Amino acid sequence: MRWRCRDRVFDLESRPLLMGVLNITPDSFSDGGRFFAPDAAIAHGRRLLDQGADLLDVGAESTRPGSEPVPAAEQWRRLEPVLAELARDPRACLSVDTASAEVAERALGLGAQVVNDVTALGDPRMAAVAAAGAGLVLMHMQGTPADMQRAPRYEDAPADIARWLQGRLEVARQAGIAGERIALDPGIGFGKTLEHNLELLARLEILTALGRPVLVGVSRKSFIGRLLDLPVDQRLEGSLAATAVAVFSGAAIVRTHDVEATRRAVRIAAAIRAARTRAHEPRHS
Numbered sequence: 306m307r308w309r310c311r312d313r314v315f316d317l318e319s320r321p322l323l324m325g326v327l328n329i330t331p332d333s334f335s336d337g338g339r340f341f342a343p344d345a346a347i348a349h350g351r352r353l354l355d356q357g358a359d360l361l362d363v364g365a366e367s368t369r370p371g372s373e374p375v376p377a378a379e380q381w382r383r384l385e386p387v388l389a390e391l392a393r394d395p396r397a398c399l400s401v402d403t404a405s406a407e408v409a410e411r412a413l414g415l416g417a418q419v420v421n422d423v424t425a426l427g428d429p430r431m432a433a434v435a436a437a438g439a440g441l442v443l444m445h446m447q448g449t450p451a452d453m454q455r456a457p458r459y460e461d462a463p464a465d466i467a468r469w470l471q472g473r474l475e476v477a478r479q480a481g482i483a484g485e486r487i488a489l490d491p492g493i494g495f496g497k498t499l500e501h502n503l504e505l506l507a508r509l510e511i512l513t514a515l516g517r518p519v520l521v522g523v524s525r526k527s528f529i530g531r532l533l534d535l536p537v538d539q540r541l542e543g544s545l546a547a548t549a550v551a552v553f554s555g556a557a558i559v560r561t562h563d564v565e566a567t568r569r570a571v572r573i574a575a576a577i578r579a580a581r582t583r584a585h586e587p588r589h590s
């Protein structure tokens with residue numbers, strides 16, 4: 306399977322992609338404030354590339370539970386100097402983590418290749434912006450960050466979310482966005498209980514069956530903290546375990562704050578997955 310993001314075409318058969326997280330925010334749940342200054346953000350982006358990130362997911366708005374939207378003008382004020390500098394690095398494939406079509410359009414103008422939209426085209430102008438050629442991540446969220454963790458409810462979380470993502474995929478295609486440019490994401494932690502998150506990871510094949518690359522972001526999230534009873538700065542091993550399971554189950558792109566450690570864990574999980582694929586291939590005598 307391939308994922309086309311403007312001039313980049315990723316071959317997802319060979320190995321999963323690593324998407325490094327770069328939050329230019331004062332309030333993100335795990336690293337808020339650490340990379341808020343442009344110089345710190347640029348240095349961290351370069352560090353993630355050195356560690357092997359295939360993409361940098363650059364965001365200026367926290368979507369942690371309870372957070373409020375950040376106006377487009379403020380998002381852009383935070384993003385512009387960082388994107389402008391990182392876009393000069395030939396290794397960088399830049400993804401902009403925004404639900405605002407205005408911000409996405411400006412980021413694409415500066416050279417970003419991917420729009421990571423946690424509202425899956427919630428902004429009515431987003432489809433037209435993405436149709437200009439970018440890669441697009443469509444993520445599922447029940448509710449909004451302000452209210453999503455109040456009382457999430459599903460009949461059957463993986464099946465409900467797969468159906469919803471299939472619908473958004475259709476909407477995107479009808480807006481002129483080629484299927485080969487779209488990746489799908491169940492939105493771990495976005496309007497989901499601990500059980501919902503575990504079920505999604507346990508039944509990821511219901512999403513891979515939709516025929517598009519599946520992106521999974523578990524890094525440092527609260528379900529890991531709940532299972533281990535650990536704060537956000539002690540969730541690396543739990544994040545790696547969940548990421549390895551996701552890759553074994555077919556995730557093609559993993560979103561992480563810890564690129565170096567995740568690259569190592571993903572390599573092992575992907576090797577075991579490849580061995581399973583080979584074992585199921587017909588044997589020639």
Ligand code: HH2
Binds near residue numbers: 335442
């Ligand atoms: N998770 C977060 C943000 N954006 N995008 C996608 N596609 N998938 C995810 O799972 C996802 C995402 C939350 O993580 P982080 O950016 O570290 O936190 P915050 O939203 O507080 O900035």
